[in-house]
Amino acid sequence: MLDFAEFERALAFRQPKLRLRQTGEILVAKGEFVLSDGASLEGRLDAFDIEMLVATSYPEVEPLVREVGGRIPYHPDWHMYANGRCCTCIWEEWCATSADTSFKAFCEGPLRNFFLSQHVFEKTGEWPFGERAHGxxxxxxxxxxxxxxxxxxxxADRYLQAVAAQSLKGHWDCPCGSGRRLRDCHYAHFVxxxxxxxxNxxxxxxxxxxxxxxxxxxxFRKPPR
Amino acid sequence: MPNENGLTHEEVLQQLHAGIDMPLEIYEEIIEKYESISNWLDRPDSSISQFDPMVAPQGSVRLGTANRPIAENDEYDVDLICRLNASKYDFTQKSLKEAVGREIIAYASRNGMKKQPENKRRCWTLEYTNARNFHVDVLPCIPDVESYRARLKEAGHAQIADNARVAQQAVAITDDTHERYAVISDDWPSSNPLGYAEWFKEQMAECVAAEKRALFEATRLYDHVEDIPDYKVKTTLQKAVQLLKRHRDSVFGDDPEHKPISIIVTTLAARAYNNETTLVEAISNILERFDEALEEINGVVWVVNPVNPEENFADKWEEIPEKAAAFRKWLKAARHDFGRYLNMLPPHEVPESLRARLGTTLVEKVMDSLRDRAPKVAAPAFITSQNTERAQVMVERVRERGTGSAPWLNLLNLRE
Incomplete structure (x- = not known):
């Protein structure tokens, strides 16, 4: 759960140009998102106009972030949807692999990384932390x-199935694709x-x-001829 | 090139702090004053000399978080305790207050002070109106160690009760509105300002030791590091508290009634402090985490007294909700003003909001003194080649921390 005080702790000091408010169970941040490396000799690096909606049930629900200044093309190649929504990361992956999934960690992780990536991509055409294939x-x-x-x-999907299964069965085909039984191949590895x-x-x-x-x-089924 | 002379936010904050800090000579003048009162109370024909009166500073002077007054001619506020080595059977609260009062009045008269000491609810107030103006509150008290320990243990706070440095300083004080004020009783108001000071010192012990070592090595004025008095060094926690207090004083210039009290600002800052070695890091961390130590107990907001967890420093907030709202308002302003400067602007550009809060004259004076360190030509907001390098440094930092994340696209959402 995320309350307004924690929302403010994550944003009010580091992001002084965002206006923060709460509407029912939604926490809203709107304004300039500043890319900064702290107290820098040159001040901020860059800024993007954003609107972010975060449910108080965070991190159950992924924050919804939109770039509203028109700075980034609303195009899949920029990992943007047509309505300006930003696809900062694969939420479930970040939740599963991060040591810290607090809202502050999101702001200093995927959120900041997304706009830092956009800044770098704009200048160099490269995604500094890579990019995930669509879909x-x-x-x-x-x-x-x-x-x-x-x-x-x-x-990876077969590996995931072997991990997700209630128990391992030796007679299964080995997920590595060798065609051998699991007990004769990667059984110990999966254990x-x-x-x-x-x-879970x-x-x-x-x-x-x-x-x-x-x-x-x-x-995306092909239409019948 | 911006900042080719390397002016940093740290230097600017340090200079601003120096501008609001209570000068060392004032500390020394205060020491003279309380030693003089102490000598008077302890003189052979003093009516209370048999109780070994001990006078010592408490509050911001003791904590090292006292600021200069905002206006040049405003007075310095000094809080002293006057502890008599007596028991609750030697005095009533009233007779203790009067016994100390008699001597304080005699002291004022002997020293030709223009104004008679004033009898306040818990203390005596002395007004010094010489070259500098001082407003000195003297708090009469007696030791209260055993009942302090017993009370804490009974309430389940054995760890604090067993902390000798804190517990040994507990005192019973007088209060003329207390129902047992004029009768011999065990029931006195209790307090522990010197124990609180010990707690505060413990929160920055690492930094105090480092500052004393640095001073010892830099000056060679002392035979041993241990000889250096606390007031000769300042930690980043103390400096951060002073800057925040000045900001608060300015925000509540027209509304002193709702101003968050210093003990709340100091306690929350010390709770958030994490031994940051620079003032920029300290004030950043403190402001981010400032309200983390607020607790809600049965629907009431508490700022727990660290040396007496049964006491809520924010006890007035429930009765006067405007005080709680004022605290929130101030925290929001402090985060915005310092946050804007430290996260968005180069060191030589102190934003208008922060200038106004810390004092325009002071900020201008500091920036004038650093003028030769500021860039010769105003730096444009975005410099492409440098920004590319800076972005690369930021990317590297994220990679080192292992917190990189890649953007994605859910094809199904394309139909949104």
Missing amino acids: AAGYLQAAANFLGLDEDDTH SLRERVDR QAIHLLTRLLELRRQERVN
Whole structure:
């Protein structure tokens, strides 16, 4: 849960150009989001006009951030939706992999990183912290990152299934894709992986991934000829 | 090139602090004053000399957080305690207050003070009107260690009760509105201003030790580090408290009734302080976390007295909600004013709002003294090549902390 005092603690000093208010269960920040490296000789680095809505049930619900100054093109290549909404990160991935998921950590993590990335992308055409592929493909990369695999590992979903399962069965096909039984291949590896990562988060990520794939199939089905 | 002479926010804040700090000679004058009162009370024919009277500063002078008055001719406020080594059977609250009062009145008369000492609810007030004006409150009290310990233990605060440095300083004070004021009784108001000062010192012990070592090595005026009196060094916590108090005084210039009291500002700042070594870091951290130590107990907001958790420094807020609102208003203004300067502007550009709060004349004087350190030509807000380098440094810092995050796009939301 997030109350207004904590919302202010995260933003009022570091972001003095944001106006903060609460409307029912929604905390609102509107104004200039300043990119700054603290007390710098040159002052702020850059600023973006934003509007951010955060539910008091944070971090259950992802904060909604919009760039409202028209500085960033509202285009998928900039990780922006047509209505100015910013896709700062894969929320479930950040929640699952961050040591600190407080609202302050979000402001100093994904939120700041997003606008710092936009600043750098504008100047150099590169995303300094990388970028996730759009849609379910990006989610699969996030799953790989969560499991500590190479981000391009296309078997991440099968790994996730093995971690999310109630128990491991030796007769399953090994998720690594070797065609061998699990008991004859990576059984020990998965036992140790299941000890390392949180099963509930794995279930959550897997559910979201499968749901995304299903919806993408329905929504982006090729029209009949 | 902006700031080729390297002026920093830290230097500006340090200079601003020096401009509001109570000067060392004033500290020394205060020491002279309370030693003089102490000698008078302890002279052979004093009516209370058999009780070994001890006079010592308390409050902001003892904490090292006292500021110069805003206006040149305003008086310095000094709080002293006058502790008699007596028991609750030797005196009633009234007879203690009168016994100390007789000697204080005699002292004032002997020293040709123009104004008779004033008998206030808990203390005697002396007005010095010489070259400098001092308003000195003398608080009569007696030791109250055992009942302080017992009360704390009974309320479940054994750790504080067992902290000898704090507990040994507990006192019973007088209050002329107390129902047992004029009768021999165990029931006296209690207080522990010197114990609070010990607690405050513990919060910055690391920094005090470092400052004393630095002074010892820089001056060689002392044989041992331990010989350096506390008031000779200043930590970043003390300086931050002083800047915040000055900001508060200015915000509430027209509304002193609702001004958040110093003990609240000092306690919350000390709670938030994390041994930051620079003033910029200290004030940033303190302002960010300032209200973290506010507690809500049964719907009432508490600023817990760290040396007596049964006491709420914010006890008036429930009765007078305007005080709580004023606290919020001030915190918001302080975060905005310092935040704008430290997070958005270069060191030589103190924003108008902060100038007004810390005193335009003072800020101008400080900036004048640093003029040769400011950039010769005003720096444009954005300098592309430098900004690219700065952005790269920021990116590297994020990577080092391992808190990088990559943007994504949910294709389904494209239809929003």
